[in-house]
Amino acid sequence: MDAFKLMKELRVNCEQEVHYLPKVMGLSAIESTAPGDSRISAKCRDAKVEDLWSLTSFFGYSTQTFVLAVNLLDRFLAMMKIQPKHLSCISLSCLHIAAKVTEEECNLTPTDELIRIGQCRFTVSDLARMEKIITEKLNFKSKAVTALTFLHLYHQIALSHCTDRKTTLSLEKLEAQLKACLCRISFSKAKPSVLALALLRQEIEAVQSEDMLEITSHIQRHLKIADADLVLWSKCVAQCLSDYASPECSKPDHRKLQWIVSRRTAQSLHSYRSVPELPTIPEGCWDESESEDSCEDMMSSGEESLSSSLGSDAEGSFFPPHLRRQNQRQYLYA
Incomplete structure (x- = not known):
């Protein structure tokens, strides 16, 4: 996309971003929730967003x-008075709605599996009803202008105008920094265009590129972003990333997988750990068909043990390792 089209798209998204902002009064009400209050607190919201980050990493979903x-989660929480017991259903519904919009259909996680992996207590029908409520309340169709929208546009503009080809900006790193910021509810109050520009300037200052700094100044003037707003959120971004x-920071995508299972399930899992005595294989008597059957038997028993460990009737933090769903399938069926 040439520079003119990029700047035009930038302006269009800047005009539309106001329609996709959470209500500031609702976010402030969440931040002011006192300990022991029946409403959702900022800490509760932030923890749930970290869980969403973990789930997107586990299922191989995109940024x-x-x-x-x-x-979607912030806009809904800022609009409705939600009890903490309903937050898991709401957050998982938001993830499923988002995945259906952005992911290929073949990569979508089945609803029952999403609930099972998320260790939630609600049913598939509960999730479907909640999705319907969220989409209706937010009047959500199929898109939203977010900080990631601007981050991608800024990145393209910066690279297209930069004369120093040795200077590179990692889009993957910028996306990771954005995800870290979104784990704090305070950043939901920032305009997406301003938050994305603050992240970009932070990274450009790190690589010390004068050309790119000039480009960010041009973008700021083009979108009429006030200096005070950019300075304020730049400081917030710097503190957050620090x-x-x-x-000491426990990162959502670096935590180990933890399951809370019942005593009976745990005993069942222990039984699979015992290694039975294997008969001696006679030399020169290799039967290929028998070998394949035995492999299938072993795989089926392995699948049963995995299924039994993923109970959906327990609560607890879900901290998966940095794995992709595709790799997991290759491991199970290799």
């Missing part, structure tokens, strides 16, 4: 899916 899910980079 676009995660960002859209968070946008905290996130510290070794």
Whole structure:
């Protein structure tokens, strides 16, 4: 896309972003929730967004899916008074809605599996009803202008205008930084165009590119972003990324997988760990058909143990490793 079309698309999205912002009063009400209150607190919301980040990593969903899910979640929470017990159903519904918009149909996780992996207590019909409520309340069709929308446009504009070809900006790194910021409800108050530009400037200052800094200034003037707003959110971004980079920070996509299972399931799992005595294989008597049958038997028993460990009747934090769903399938069926 040439520079003129990029700037035109930038202006169009800037005019539309106001329609996809959470209500500031609703976000402030969540932030002001006192301990012991029946309403959702900022800490509760942030923890749930981290869970969404973990789930998107586990299922191999894109950053676009995660960002859209968070946008839907914040807009709905800022509009409705929600009890904490309903938050899991709401957040998972937002993720499923976002995935159906951004992901290929063949990559979508089945609803029952999404609930099972998320260790939630509601049913498939509960999730379907909640999705209908969310889409109707938000009047959601198939798109939303988010900070990721601007981040991608800014990145393309910066690279198209930069004369120093040795200077590179990692879009993957910028996306990871955006996800870290979205795990804090305070950033939901920022305009997507301003938050994305603050992230871009942070990274450009790190690579010390004068050309790209000039480009960001041109973008700021083009979108009429006030200096005070950009400075404010740039400081917030710098603080957030500093905290996130510290070794004390537990990152959602680096945590280990944890399951909370019943005692009977745990005993069942222990039984699979015992290694039975294997008969000695006679030399020169290799039967290929018997070998294939035995492999199928072993795989079927392995699948049963995996299924039994993924109970949907328990609650707990879900912290998957940095795995892709495709890799998981290759492992199970290789």
